[in-house]
Amino acid sequence: MRKQVLEEIAQAMVADGQGILAADESTGTIKKRFDSINVTSTEDSRRDYREMLFRTTQAMQENISGVILYDETIRQKAADGTPLTEIMTAAGALPGIKVDAGAKDLAGHAGEMVTEGLDGLRERLSEYHALGARFAKWRAVLNITDTAPSAACLSANTHALARYAALCQEAEIVPIVEPEVIMDGSHSVERCYEVTSTALTVLYEQLAIQNVHLEGTILKPNMIVSGTQNPVQANVQQVAEMTLDCFHKCVPQAVPGIVFLSGGQSDELATAHLDAMNKIGNLPWKLSFSYGRALQAAPLKAWGGKAENVPAAQAAFAHRAKMNRLAALGQWDASLEG
Numbered sequence: 001m002r003k004q005v006l007e008e009i010a011q012a013m014v015a016d017g018q019g020i021l022a023a024d025e026s027t028g029t030i031k032k033r034f035d036s037i038n039v040t041s042t043e044d045s046r047r048d049y050r051e052m053l054f055r056t057t058q059a060m061q062e063n064i065s066g067v068i069l070y071d072e073t074i075r076q077k078a079a080d081g082t083p084l085t086e087i088m089t090a091a092g093a094l095p096g097i098k099v100d101a102g103a104k105d106l107a108g109h110a111g112e113m114v115t116e117g118l119d120g121l122r123e124r125l126s127e128y129h130a131l132g133a134r135f136a137k138w139r140a141v142l143n144i145t146d147t148a149p150s151a152a153c154l155s156a157n158t159h160a161l162a163r164y165a166a167l168c169q170e171a172e173i174v175p176i177v178e179p180e181v182i183m184d185g186s187h188s189v190e191r192c193y194e195v196t197s198t199a200l201t202v203l204y205e206q207l208a209i210q211n212v213h214l215e216g217t218i219l220k221p222n223m224i225v226s227g228t229q230n231p232v233q234a235n236v237q238q239v240a241e242m243t244l245d246c247f248h249k250c251v252p253q254a255v256p257g258i259v260f261l262s263g264g265q266s267d268e269l270a271t272a273h274l275d276a277m278n279k280i281g282n283l284p285w286k287l288s289f290s291y292g293r294a295l296q297a298a299p300l301k302a303w304g305g306k307a308e309n310v311p312a313a314q315a316a317f318a319h320r321a322k323m324n325r326l327a328a329l330g331q332w333d334a335s336l337e338g
C-alpha cells in the first residue's frame with residue numbers, strides 16, 4: 001500500500017466545493033426509481049440515464065469529484081461506444097465502485113441487517129482497479145428501534161467495514177466507509193445522536209484494529225436528524241449543531257473528509273443542512289456530499305425516459321450539483337433555489 005497515493009485520491013474526492021454523485025443503485029433499486037417515472041429498466045435505459053448525467057460536462061467539472069458506480073455501469077459503454085468511465089474521467093470525476101453485496105438479515109436478530117461481500121473481495125478490487133476505480137463504497141445499515149441496533153449488529157457491521165477498508169487500501173483504492181443510521185422510525189433526534197455516536201466510536205475502534213490508514217479513507221455518514229415518523233422535527237440549525245457536535249467527539253481529525261448521504265431527505269433540506277454545517281465551520285475535515293436521491297430526484301423526474309427531455313434533465317442535475325457545491329462551501333442560500 002502506498003499511503004501517499006491513497007491520501008491524494010481522498011483529498012481530490014473532497015477538494016473545495018466538490019462532492020460525490022452516488023449513482024450506484026443496484027439493479028433492483030434503479031428499477032424502483034424507474035418505476036416511479038414509468039420507465040422500463042433495461043440495460044440500455046439504465047445506460048442512457050446514467051450517460052446523460054455523466055455527460056452534463058460543465059456541472060460534473062465544477063461540482064463532482066467522483067461518481068460511485070454499480071458493477072454493470074463500470075463495464076458499460078455509452079451509445080457511441082465510449083466507456084462510461086472515460087466520459088466521467090474526461091469531465092474530471094474519479095470512477096468509484098460499490099463493492100458490498102448488500103444488507104442481509106442478521107441471524108438471531110430480527111429486523112437487523114448485516115452487510116455481506118467480503119468473500120473474493122481482494123480479487124474483485126484488483127479487477128475494479130484495472131477498470132479504473134480509484135475509490136469504493138461499502139454501506140452498513142443500522143435501523144433504530146428501542147433496542148436496535150444491538151451490540152451484535154454494530155460489531156458485525158463495523159468489523160466488515162474495517163476488513164473491507166483494509167482490503168481496499170491494499171489495492172490502492174480509497175474506501176468510503178458508510179455506517180448508515182436509517183431515518184425511518186418515530187425516534188427522537190437525541191436517539192439518533194446516541195446511536196450515531198456509538199456506531200462511529202465502534203467503527204473507528206475497528207478501523208484501528210485492522211490497521212486502516214485513516215488519511216486514506218472517507219467517511220459517509222447520516223446526519224443527526226429526527227425519525228421521519230416523529231411529529232417533532234429538529235430544525236436545520238439543530239441538525240447542523242448536533243451533527244457537528246457528534247462528529248467532533250467521534251471522528252478522528254486524521255480523516256480527510258466526510259461526505260453525507262441524503263438518506264431520504266428532500267433535495268433542498270439535504271442542501272440546507274450541509275450548508276448550515278459549513279457555515280458553522282472551524283472543522284478539521286472537509287464536509288461535503290455523496291448524495292444519490294438528493295442529486296438525482298429532480299433530473300430523473302425531468303427526464304421521464306424521453307430523449308427530448310435530456311436538456312431539461314441535465315439542467316436539473318446541474319442546478320442541484322451547483323447548490324450542493326455552494327453548500328459544501330457554506331455559501332448557499334434558499335433564494336438561489338429559484
Ligand code: 13P
Nearest residue numbers: 022261262263291292293
Ligand atoms: P442517498 O443519498 O439517496 O441516501 O444515497 C446515497 C448512497 O449512496 C447510499 O448508500
